[in-house]
Amino acid sequence: MKEGIGPYIVGGFEAERGEYPFMVSLSATAAPNNHFCGGSMIHESWAMTAGHCIAYSTIYVVIREYDTDEPTEQPQMPDEESILVKQQIRHPDYYVTTNGGSENDIALLKLSKSVTWDNFVQPICLPTPDYPTDGVKAVVAGWGRLVYDGISASVLRKVTLPVISNLACRVLMSLNMFGGFNIKDTELCAGWFGFRDSCQGDSGGPLFVKDAGKFTEIGIVSEGFLCAIPLNPGVYTRVSKFVDWIQQTVNNA
Structure with missing residues (x-):
């Protein structure tokens, strides 16, 4: 889970009613x-x-x-x-x-x-077992906090994040001051530049893409250190593996 309890949407926007x-x-x-x-x-x-x-x-x-x-x-x-x-x-x-x-x-x-x-x-649709994710832009949505340990959103919020390869995620985490997590093949990483992220209260929510009018869930909000820290991607359960x-x-x- 996100350090400090679990995840929220940082740096995003309010979703429309019924959008997701x-x-x-x-x-x-x-x-x-x-x-x-x-x-x-x-x-x-x-x-x-x-x-x-x-x-x-x-x-x-x-x-x-x-x-x-x-x-x-x-x-x-x-x-x-x-x-x-x-x-x-x-x-x-x-x-x-x-x-x-x-x-x-x-x-x-x-x-x-x-x-x-x-x-x-x-x-929401499930991905195929070999669903490609590296380099795609995905959306995460939730009612979590707006800043780390701050107030929670009452209205559903969303933010778009780039999905990066597990290799790139491991390298970034090895460079940041917080140490990071040991990223497994059953996980994926999204967001790395800071200022936008999921965080406390968003845990369990979907990371998803829209293709040909269909939403597909590629990740589940899982863990990360604090929220929206540069060089510290959020970690998601890779749904295709399950x-x-x-x-x-x-x-x-």
């Missing part, structure tokens, strides 16, 4: 304004998040969320809805590292009821 209908907020209570992590809808009965976001015995997935300070959404807009998670499934090889990070940082949440797709709730596990879990649960 796959986005969900995770809450420890049925009240939708108790956000602690992000996630994404991948199936009418399943959401995906980071393994380190499995922090409560009871979790609710909040769909159609936009402004966490609004008890209900705008007139003529469908209200957000909190759905109880009936099964929390971390990847079987998930573990916390000695530096406080997480390996195989992915989890699936089976909902207590299926959702009905509409303009404000849609699934597609087989995701499909097997959804099909067999």
Whole structure:
């Protein structure tokens, strides 16, 4: 997770209402304004998040969320809805590292009821196992803090980040003053120039690209040192490495 708890959007912009209908907020209570992590809808009965976001015995997935300070959404807009998670499934090889990070940082949440797709709730596509990411520009979105240890955003925010190769990520982290993380093939890095990043409260949310009108999730907000530090990329779970596990879990649960 991000040093200091976990990730938020730094240096981005407010998203439009309904712009990313796959986005969900995770809450420890049925009240939708108790956000602690992000996630994404991948199936009418399943959401995906980071393994380190499995922090409560009871979790609710909040769909159609936009402004966490609004008890209900705008007139003529469908209200957000909190759905109880009936099964929390971390990847079987998930573990916390000695530096406080997480390996195989992915989890699936089976909902207590299926959702009905509409303009404000849609699934995000999964990548192919060999999906190319190096050099692409991807978007990360969430309700996390605006600066490290600062206030959290109430309205969903977004920021565009360049995805870099794992080799470049390792080199950058070896050069910065914070030491960095040991980047695995099951992870990817995005953002390195500072001033724009995910951070506390964005953990579990998607890093995604849009191609031919379709959104594809390539990463899950996982870890990093502080937020938006130059030469210190954010680290994301590489979703393409877990597609087989995701499909097997959804099909067999």
